[in-house]
Amino acid sequence: MAEALSQRRAAGFAPEAPVELHVNGRRHRLHLDARVTLLDALRDSLGLTGTKKGCDQGTCGACTVHADGRRVLSCLTLAAQCEGREVTTIEGLTAPDGGPHPLQESFVRHDAFQCGYCTPGQIMSAAALLEEGRADSDEDVREFMSGNLCRCGAYTNIVAAVRDVAAAGGADASV
Amino acid sequence: MSTVESRDVRGSRDAAPVIGTGMDRVDGARKTAGAAGYPSDVQLPGQTHAALVQSTVAAGRIRTLETAAAEASPGVLTVMTHRNAPRLPDGPMTALGASPPAPLRDDRILHHGQHIALVVAETPEQAAAAARLVRVTYDTSDPVLGLDDPRAERMDNPWGMDADRGDPAEAVRTAEAKVSGTWTTPDNTNNPLGLFATVAVWERDALTVHDSTQWPTMGRVTLAKVFDVPESAVRVLAPYVGGAFGAGLRVWPHVILAALAARVLRRPVKLVLTRAQMFTSVGHRPSTVQHLTVASTGTGELVALDHRCTSGVAMEDDDFEPCAATSALAYACPNVITRDVQLRLNIPDPTSMRAPAVGQGNFALESALDELAHSLSTDPLELRLRNYAAEHPGNGLPWSSNALRECYEAGAERFGWSRRDPEPRSMRDGDELVGYGMAGVSYPWYAQPCKARATVNSDGSAFVRSAATDIGTGTYTVMTQVSADTLGIPPGRVRFDLGDSDMPQSPQAGGSGLTGALATAVRDACRGVLGRILDLVRDDSESPLRGCTIGDVTVGGGRMHLRGRPAEGESYADILARHGQVEVTADGASTPADAAELGMAPAGAFGAKFVEVRVDADLGVIRVPRVVSAIDGGQILNEKTARSQIIGGTVGGIGQALFEETVTDAGTGRIANATFGDYLVPVNADVTQMDVLFVGDPDRATPLGTKGVGEIGLVGIAAAVANAVHHATGTRVRSLPVTLDQLL
Ligand code: FES
Ligand code: FES
Numbered sequence: 001m002a003e004a005l006s007q008r009r010a011a012g013f014a015p016e017a018p019v020e021l022h023v024n025g026r027r028h029r030l031h032l033d034a035r036v037t038l039l040d041a042l043r044d045s046l047g048l049t050g051t052k053k054g055c056d057q058g059t060c061g062a063c064t065v066h067a068d069g070r071r072v073l074s075c076l077t078l079a080a081q082c083e084g085r086e087v088t089t090i091e092g093l094t095a096p097d098g099g100p101h102p103l104q105e106s107f108v109r110h111d112a113f114q115c116g117y118c119t120p121g122q123i124m125s126a127a128a129l130l131e132e133g134r135a136d137s138d139e140d141v142r143e144f145m146s147g148n149l150c151r152c153g154a155y156t157n158i159v160a161a162v163r164d165v166a167a168a169g170g171a172d173a174s175v
Numbered sequence: 176m177s178t179v180e181s182r183d184v185r186g187s188r189d190a191a192p193v194i195g196t197g198m199d200r201v202d203g204a205r206k207t208a209g210a211a212g213y214p215s216d217v218q219l220p221g222q223t224h225a226a227l228v229q230s231t232v233a234a235g236r237i238r239t240l241e242t243a244a245a246e247a248s249p250g251v252l253t254v255m256t257h258r259n260a261p262r263l264p265d266g267p268m269t270a271l272g273a274s275p276p277a278p279l280r281d282d283r284i285l286h287h288g289q290h291i292a293l294v295v296a297e298t299p300e301q302a303a304a305a306a307r308l309v310r311v312t313y314d315t316s317d318p319v320l321g322l323d324d325p326r327a328e329r330m331d332n333p334w335g336m337d338a339d340r341g342d343p344a345e346a347v348r349t350a351e352a353k354v355s356g357t358w359t360t361p362d363n364t365n366n367p368l369g370l371f372a373t374v375a376v377w378e379r380d381a382l383t384v385h386d387s388t389q390w391p392t393m394g395r396v397t398l399a400k401v402f403d404v405p406e407s408a409v410r411v412l413a414p415y416v417g418g419a420f421g422a423g424l425r426v427w428p429h430v431i432l433a434a435l436a437a438r439v440l441r442r443p444v445k446l447v448l449t450r451a452q453m454f455t456s457v458g459h460r461p462s463t464v465q466h467l468t469v470a471s472t473g474t475g476e477l478v479a480l481d482h483r484c485t486s487g488v489a490m491e492d493d494d495f496e497p498c499a500a501t502s503a504l505a506y507a508c509p510n511v512i513t514r515d516v517q518l519r520l521n522i523p524d525p526t527s528m529r530a531p532a533v534g535q536g537n538f539a540l541e542s543a544l545d546e547l548a549h550s551l552s553t554d555p556l557e558l559r560l561r562n563y564a565a566e567h568p569g570n571g572l573p574w575s576s577n578a579l580r581e582c583y584e585a586g587a588e589r590f591g592w593s594r595r596d597p598e599p600r601s602m603r604d605g606d607e608l609v610g611y612g613m614a615g616v617s618y619p620w621y622a623q624p625c626k627a628r629a630t631v632n633s634d635g636s637a638f639v640r641s642a643a644t645d646i647g648t649g650t651y652t653v654m655t656q657v658s659a660d661t662l663g664i665p666p667g668r669v670r671f672d673l674g675d676s677d678m679p680q681s682p683q684a685g686g687s688g689l690t691g692a693l694a695t696a697v698r699d700a701c702r703g704v705l706g707r708i709l710d711l712v713r714d715d716s717e718s719p720l721r722g723c724t725i726g727d728v729t730v731g732g733g734r735m736h737l738r739g740r741p742a743e744g745e746s747y748a749d750i751l752a753r754h755g756q757v758e759v760t761a762d763g764a765s766t767p768a769d770a771a772e773l774g775m776a777p778a779g780a781f782g783a784k785f786v787e788v789r790v791d792a793d794l795g796v797i798r799v800p801r802v803v804s805a806i807d808g809g810q811i812l813n814e815k816t817a818r819s820q821i822i823g824g825t826v827g828g829i830g831q832a833l834f835e836e837t838v839t840d841a842g843t844g845r846i847a848n849a850t851f852g853d854y855l856v857p858v859n860a861d862v863t864q865m866d867v868l869f870v871g872d873p874d875r876a877t878p879l880g881t882k883g884v885g886e887i888g889l890v891g892i893a894a895a896v897a898n899a900v901h902h903a904t905g906t907r908v909r910s911l912p913v914t915l916d917q918l919l
Binding site for chain 2: 049145
């Protein structure tokens with residue numbers, strides 16, 4: 001039975017199901033193939049393409065978003081698993097006054113990116129780190145940000161950008 | 176104040192220059208907001224989705240190919256194979272050699288991972304699921320995979336760059352000191368973080384392709400030839416690219432497949448490669464085996480250099496990888512022989528990866544020099560200084576710029592090289608063995624013709640553009656600065672645009688050649704606009720600028736005035752309004768410097784790399800806590816983005832030195848580690864302190880004095896790390912990556 005289902009799935013007969021997603025403070029009712037990840041739902045169904053796909057295997061961090069305030073890899077999370085959770089993406093990350101989050105400005109000032117492809121994921125990880133109070137030293141930031149690959153090699157500037165915001169009490173100003 | 180006519184890079188301008196400052200990236204707000212649109216972000220109405228089916232053998236022929244199940248799968252629109260796809264011609268010759276062969280030509284398999292079918296469906300999930308239903312059997316043959324396989328077809332001197340100077344054999348025979356050995360480097364995979372994506376759409380007979388490319392101009396030329404349409408009917412767009420490092424220099428078969436499917440279906444087709452497909456579809460840095468001999472006098476003056484390199488190339492493709500040839504230009508040495516050889520293998524196409532050829536060749540050369548210095552009990556830094564090439568070693572001309580000595584001196588000073596005890600294993604800190612290593616770099620000069628167009632609008636703002644790309648290098652920002660300075664318009668009122676083949680043609684972002692070529696073309700276009708504005712007021716009795724030429728005026732703050740008389744001038748907006756012009760536009764161009772005409776050898780960047788390694792005395796774990804890079808990049812246009820290029824290259828160099836190795840299964844040709852979990856790249860915790868020093872003067876061969884810095888950051892790191900590991904442990908590692916098992 002299970003095998004028959006998996007064969008049917010392999011052949012594209014995936015059950016579709018209604019899913020309600022809460023993203024960046026808005027509700028979206030979607031009808032999704034059960035295989036669709038949160039990453040693909042955000043990008044393809046909601047047009048929120050700020051969240052990036054670098055591997056689709058949970059190994060690069062480009063797809064990092066927040067679910068109920070905690071960082072998750074959206075490529076490893078099925079959209080259906082996110083019903084009832086508050087999802088925040090880079091498009092929804094703001095300072096309390098609605099302006100750019102201090103991390104976004106700090107990343108620009110410190111040139112903490114080059115191609116920019118890893119950047120939304122780096123910033124979402126960094127925002128969670130600030131919330132968790134785990135950005136108190138360069139070593140901590142390096143360690144806790146090591147799940148976010150930057151192939152352009154902007155690491156030292158990323159650390160400087162995050163530490164700058166942490167030193168200014170940045171967690172208070174985050175999500 | 177200088178005049179616009181002078182060679183001063185900044186021209187004559189009132190406001191403080193923005194060239195050279197560390198201006199924040201103009202695309203920074205978009206990138207940090209997730210609002211920059213990469214090719215994979217493109218979504219067009221009616222868009223379909225494609226998935227590739229790739230060969231699971233490395234050599235042979237397709238015996239059976241069953242597509243019925245895939246075709247019957249939900250949402251599937253077409254399954255293209257060599258049986259039903261139209262035969263397409265190959266792309267044209269490019270500055271990098273021939274185009275990769277066209278896809279789906281026949282039933283032959285030339286490498287594992289070759290595209291053998293394209294499935295297009297309504298959704299990505301449907302396409303991926305159906306691709307798994309395509310059944311293929313093969314008549315396999317024994318693949319030629321290794322550089323040691325005697326069956327491999329051999330190509331000698333493939334680029335005509337082999338060097339012969341003096342009598343190296345005799346010089347080696349009579350030399351007082353020599354080092355001879357074999358160094359090897361593995362396959363590395365570019366692996367930009369952005370998955371390469373193509374979205375293709377035909378409207379009537381016009382093709383638009385959004386693509387992860389470093390070279391929209393070449394994309395247009397290639398697609399026009401392949402699909403037999405005029406170049407004006409093809410548009411290639413790449414406003415943002417998620418990194419490339421050479422992977423975006425070619426029009427790959429998957430790009431052509433997406434465009435072909437879009438033509439067949441008459442709907443937009445989107446194809447995003449998987450991470451595993453990134454290992455087989457968009458090039459890689461080929462492995463090398465290098466035999467090298469360096470010989471010197473007893474005091475370390477080089478008398479002979481003999482460098483022979485063998486690398487692999489795909490069965491029916493080109494790759495420009497003259498690893499040995501670059502050694503001939505690095506040092507003053509009277510007797511030199513270099514030989515480059517390529518072997519045809521059943522491997523995915525090698526192609527440029529950041530610092531192609533130099534990245535591998537420099538590892539062997541700078542490691543050998545370290546061994547030579549050690550054997551002579553000479554400081555490795557001193558050995559380099561003694562063999563400094565005051566003139567271009569190939570043609571004997573003076574360099575257009577060369578601050579390599581200053582790189583050595585300033586870098587050593589910053590690093591604290593004098594604290595190095597020359598004895599291996601002599602510097603210990605607790606459980607860690609400490610090693611200092613260094614390497615020199617002479618990066619080859621490269622330039623191509625380039626064009627740009629500049630417009631000043633009636634509101635006094637400017638719009639400047641060229642079909643270049645910004646793959647993270649900072650092109651948007653740097654060219655905004657060059658435009659702003661040349662026009663005398665604040666950078667906030669200048670828009671520089673790129674990434675569109677409809678714009679004036681640009682060379683690739685590659686070879687560290689774009690910034691110089693493009694900056695010169697942009698400056699030329701902006702000066703052309705200034706000239707046209709002066710033409711407008713030539714006989715204008717109301718204008719204080721009437722009758723002026725460009726040499727008579729100073730620009731700044733959106734206006735022009737007579738040199739030395741700031742009150743006697745007017746704004747561009749006023750001039751355009753009075754003459755009823757909506758805009759004034761001019762084209763600009765640059766051509767590569769000509770050594771004979773200049774009486775100088777145009778120089779690339781130079782650099783000196785100093786590295787500290789720490790090796791756990793018991794476990795052999797290697798760390799690189801500190802790197803100092805001293806770089807002669809000529810005139811630096813933006814200190815901030817140039818520094819990022821160097822540290823980014825350095826991180827790539829640490830990857831090459833310690834982690835990166837694409838592992839191919841010897842029997843099947845399958846890449847065994849095609850994930851980020853298995854193909855290791857540096858992570859944040861691997862990188863700590865990185866110092867970058869820029870030294871030297873503006874280069875004399877380019878009007879703005881620039882030299883490219885996109886690749887030199889990587890070069891020398893691998894050798895400096897290996898040399899530092901020897902200093903720390905006493906063990907020589909001649910094979911990359913340097914891993915702890917080689918130390919135990
Ligand atoms: S795309 Fe999710 S971790 Fe790489
Ligand atoms: S900025 Fe390019 S991957 Fe990080």
